[in-house]
Structures are given as C-alpha cells and as structure tokens.
Amino acid sequence: MYHRGLNGVPCGPREVFVARPDGLAPLTRHYLMCRPTYFAVEYAINPWMDPAAGVDRARALDQWEALRDLYLRLGHRVSEITPIEGLPDMVFAANGALVVDGRVYGARFASAERTPEGPAYLEWFREAGYTETREPKHVNEGEGDFLTLGEVILAATGFRTEAAAHQEAERFLGRPVITLQLTDPRFYHLDTALFALSEDRVVYYPGAFSAGSQRVLRSLYPDALLATEEDAAVLGLNAVCDGRNVVLAAEATGLADRLRALGYTVHPVELDELRKAGGGAKCCTLELRDAPL
Numbered sequence: 001m002y003h004r005g006l007n008g009v010p011c012g013p014r015e016v017f018v019a020r021p022d023g024l025a026p027l028t029r030h031y032l033m034c035r036p037t038y039f040a041v042e043y044a045i046n047p048w049m050d051p052a053a054g055v056d057r058a059r060a061l062d063q064w065e066a067l068r069d070l071y072l073r074l075g076h077r078v079s080e081i082t083p084i085e086g087l088p089d090m091v092f093a094a095n096g097a098l099v100v101d102g103r104v105y106g107a108r109f110a111s112a113e114r115t116p117e118g119p120a121y122l123e124w125f126r127e128a129g130y131t132e133t134r135e136p137k138h139v140n141e142g143e144g145d146f147l148t149l150g151e152v153i154l155a156a157t158g159f160r161t162e163a164a165a166h167q168e169a170e171r172f173l174g175r176p177v178i179t180l181q182l183t184d185p186r187f188y189h190l191d192t193a194l195f196a197l198s199e200d201r202v203v204y205y206p207g208a209f210s211a212g213s214q215r216v217l218r219s220l221y222p223d224a225l226l227a228t229e230e231d232a233a234v235l236g237l238n239a240v241c242d243g244r245n246v247v248l249a250a251e252a253t254g255l256a257d258r259l260r261a262l263g264y265t266v267h268p269v270e271l272d273e274l275r276k277a278g279g280g281a282k283c284c285t286l287e288l289r290d291a292p293l
C-alpha cells in the first residue's frame, strides 16, 4: 500500500515514518554509494580538477567512510555499488541515475571519460531487482542535475545535462520537470548550487543561475535561504538533508550557523580530498526513492 507522508511526501512501508509536529519529511532514507577505491584526478572536466595536483587516495577513503558511517548512525540505509578500476569519478554516485518511485532513469554522461559509468550503474539497478529502468537517449548526469521535490523535479542544464533529457525524464517518471539554467562553470551541476531542506524550502546560491532561473526560484521558493559565494565556493550547497539533519562541508561555517538557527542539526563533514575532483557529500550520495512494496 502506498502511503502519503507529511507534506504529501510519498513514503513506502520500507521507510520509517516518524510523525513530527513540525511537518518535516520522513527521516529515514535509502542511499547508494560507491567506495573511492580507484579515486584519482586524471583528467579535468570541471574547474576544480587539476591532474597535476595529485590526490591522497587513503585520505579520500577515510573521508568517504566517515560520510557513510554518519548516514548509518543517522539511521539511513546505505547500499553500495562495486567500484570499477579505470573509472576514478565513479565515487560520485549521485550522477549514476535518477530514481523516483522505484523507476530508474539512467545516466548518459557528457564526457567520454565517465561514459562507461552510465551502463554500470544501470546494471546495478537491474541486478538489485529494479524492473523499471530506462536507458536515456539524451545526455544527463542523474541526480547531479535533477532534484526531486515533492511532486516536481528541478533540473539543470548549461554544462552537463541537456534540456531534452528534462523532457525525457518528465515523460518516463511522470512528474513535471522545471528547467533551470546554470551559468557559473564552478557550479556545473545543480547539486553544487542548490539543495532542499524540505519540499518547499531550498537553499541556493543565486549567482550560479541565469537571471531568468533566479526569478523562477524566487517565485517557487519564497522562503529559500540564499547562500553566499563563500558557502558555495567550498561546495557548501552540495549538502544532504533528511528533513532534520544537514550533512554539510565542514568549511561552510556561515551556512552551518544559519541552519542551526533554524533548528536543523548540522553534521560538518571533511571531504576536501574528494573536492579536488569537484565533489562533496551530495555528489557521493544517490537517493533511492524506492517504490512502495
């Protein structure tokens, strides 16, 4: 049976549903992650990446494990996909697909270097028993550029995901998709510029979006928190919120204080090793919005 949670957030029986007086979303989430066993910066496909700088893989592994352990401590379920040698960015699981009501819209990467990740992630879903999967026709980088918020999906274009993929996702997933234009190459995915606290409250850095998209965001989310450039420049918008806890880059101290003042529990995470590839907490985390049992 399909339950409707608070705020209309769909929640299947596999989610622990905590009735909360403040009307926040269910707290327990299911995430897919990929251990950074083969993490490296060997090519540059965004301005954060400098192949000459070198990475400390052991440190990346420690930071990633701390993130996974934090999710488990918060009560979330974490599934893992086996990393593949030669795919150094595979740790950024958010790019692997978009999952809504158990339907899996696959990724098709913009760069040749990451292209094999698309089929690899889709294969994981098929093996895990997801029956409704879609190989995409159009370039899209999964939850990196799509954010499911209640009945709508926000989707970015400008650097990676093509606008045609927004329509493809809309038709396959049956939810209206709202297209937003990214304009600053440092914030090349939607999840580097915006995250959600709840269905009707988002946090974003306006400077990452075109003037038209800023107008759209202002009208859709009048209660949004506007992040500063300092918050954005440490990938502070690449955060994960379960309705109560916010997992946030440790360096985003200004944003952390504002979130605490609103009553959120902030969990600062050190992910600077992965940031050398342009990724943070959210990039490492694909939310599996499972179908009801």
Ligand code: ARG
Residues within 6 Å of the ligand: 045, 046, 049, 089, 092, 094, 095, 114, 143, 144, 145, 189, 191, 192, 277, 278, 279, 280, 282, 283, 284
């Ligand atoms: N180096 C990766 C890329 O440029 C980082 C991906 C970060 N992922 C994300 N969801 N923003 O594709």
